[in-house]
Amino acid sequence: MPKKMKILVTGSSGLIGGIVIRALGEKYDFYGLDRVRLKGGPDIPTSIADIYQYDQIKSAFSGMDAVLHLAADASQVASWESVSHNNLVPTYNVFEASREAGVRRVIFASSNHAVGMLELEGAARQIRAGKYETLDHRRIPQIDDMVRIRPDGFYGISKAFGEAMGSYYADNFGLQVACLRIGTVTKENDPTTNIRMRATWMSHRDMAHMIDRCLAVGSLHFEIFYGVSGNKWRFWDTSHAMRFLGYSPRDNAEDHY
Amino acid sequence: MPKKMKILVTGSSGLIGGIVIRALGEKYDFYGLDRVRLKGGPDIPTSIADIYQYDQIKSAFSGMDAVLHLAADASQVASWESVSHNNLVPTYNVFEASREAGVRRVIFASSNHAVGMLELEGAARQIRAGKYETLDHRRIPQIDDMVRIRPDGFYGISKAFGEAMGSYYADNFGLQVACLRIGTVTKENDPTTNIRMRATWMSHRDMAHMIDRCLAVGSLHFEIFYGVSGNKWRFWDTSHAMRFLGYSPRDNAEDHY
Numbered sequence A, B: 001m002p003k004k005m006k007i008l009v010t011g012s013s014g015l016i017g018g019i020v021i022r023a024l025g026e027k028y029d030f031y032g033l034d035r036v037r038l039k040g041g042p043d044i045p046t047s048i049a050d051i052y053q054y055d056q057i058k059s060a061f062s063g064m065d066a067v068l069h070l071a072a073d074a075s076q077v078a079s080w081e082s083v084s085h086n087n088l089v090p091t092y093n094v095f096e097a098s099r100e101a102g103v104r105r106v107i108f109a110s111s112n113h114a115v116g117m118l119e120l121e122g123a124a125r126q127i128r129a130g131k132y133e134t135l136d137h138r139r140i141p142q143i144d145d146m147v148r149i150r151p152d153g154f155y156g157i158s159k160a161f162g163e164a165m166g167s168y169y170a171d172n173f174g175l176q177v178a179c180l181r182i183g184t185v186t187k188e189n190d191p192t193t194n195i196r197m198r199a200t201w202m203s204h205r206d207m208a209h210m211i212d213r214c215l216a217v218g219s220l221h222f223e224i225f226y227g228v229s230g231n232k233w234r235f236w237d238t239s240h241a242m243r244f245l246g247y248s249p250r251d252n253a254e255d256h257y
Helices: A015-024 A054-061 A080-101 A112-120 A122-128 A154-173 A204-216 A239-245 B015-024 B054-061 B080-101 B112-120 B122-128 B154-173 B204-216 B239-245
Strands: A006-010 A029-034 A046-048 A066-069 A105-111 A176-182 A222-227 B006-010 B029-034 B046-048 B066-069 B105-111 B176-182 B222-227
Touching: A006 A015, A015 A029, A015 A204, A029 A054, A046 A054, A054 A080, A066 A080, A080 A105, A080 A154, A080 B080, A105 A112, A105 A154, A105 A204, A112 A122, A112 A154, A112 A176, A112 B154, A154 A176, A154 A222, A154 B112, A154 B154, A176 A204, A204 A222, A204 A239, A222 A239, B006 B015, B015 B029, B015 B204, B029 B054, B046 B054, B054 B080, B066 B080, B080 B105, B080 B154, B105 B112, B105 B154, B105 B204, B112 B122, B112 B154, B112 B176, B154 B176, B154 B222, B176 B204, B204 B222, B204 B239, B222 B239
Parallel strands: A006 A029, A006 A066, A029 A046, A066 A105, A105 A176, A176 A222, B006 B029, B006 B066, B029 B046, B066 B105, B105 B176, B176 B222
Antiparallel strands: none
């Protein structure tokens, strides 16, 4: 049997960390990095450290095959102060520690909010407002990975920053980098709790599946993927993830409406 | 006679600050913001403050019509530590202070290094190396303002960050933002000092002219322009600046070769 890949998960006690570690815990050897040990958090070896402090987190990267960087202030309305402390410096620290430790691949939890302002235009605007009458779902323009950055807040800016950092580490150091512009993942995993999720829902199992594909895919330089389930009314392009990663979502918000 | 516009220039003692203030000092009322008062610097009212400290710089923005944000570690090989201290936080401070003071327009000195890795590909790569034989200069693909971010260092990352910040302040607060991906501006203003400048030279008078156009143009939401002279071998798109701003470069590096 081939040796399991060793994966360091930053923010391992968070929502997505829990989903991924539960779903893929048999296939990969997960290690955690978090600032506190949460009761009921995933049962994996976890380094407790302040990710803002490079020297505190450095050793956790040693011997890892890949890093899943989830740690962040994940609120889309996070303040500048929080974002600069929790998202900017830590993201540099993670890429730099990965490079220094010889980690091959980093999966960065970016966000759709890096281009969130695009939702206020065109078909996406109509869909967000629940006005489907004049739309053919097969013809909704898909926001793809090549559009210009249009962040809708400091949180989105911090994610665009992380993507730029990842691009540099890929181009300059050969680190393999996948950035996931993740849609709406909620604890309840129920797409009917707000109307926007009819387009933007990312189910737990599709989230875990996408991360599995990012870890398993053979060749990777630098790519940006939208992390969204196969929702009928989605306005983010999934064709790139489907072709490149073999991403094959099983959920569709429409089945719950 | 109409009242002159009041323009705050951050990093006013730097190279580009001096060029702009000398060239346009009759047309606009310039005010400086810098950390030190340099001997031989421009003779304008200047606030001496640490741009990293929001409270120190805030008052300088009051009553300004526009801000020209030049202050930065302008070295393309700047370290992460320097960039995060001198480029990231200060750029947030400048956009936020502009918004708070009701400034209408911010011109942000971005850089070609936000997409510098693109130079290592295709025709740009050949031009950089001085290999023109197989190229028709009329058919060189022009790197435009819609390409995906490809920073070539922490400096380039900080400039991509500033553009993302500007996009947000434009979309969310209605601040008018022009980002200039400036080419190679040198004190000597001589494009023959290195071969790359045959493509990337931005002459002093074209630099001042572009900033004049950014200040004078009527309508502006958020735009990215390449700041480069009319060089025969340029690989950055100037058509957007020409059409949108009425930018009309007078210099061409080729005339000096």
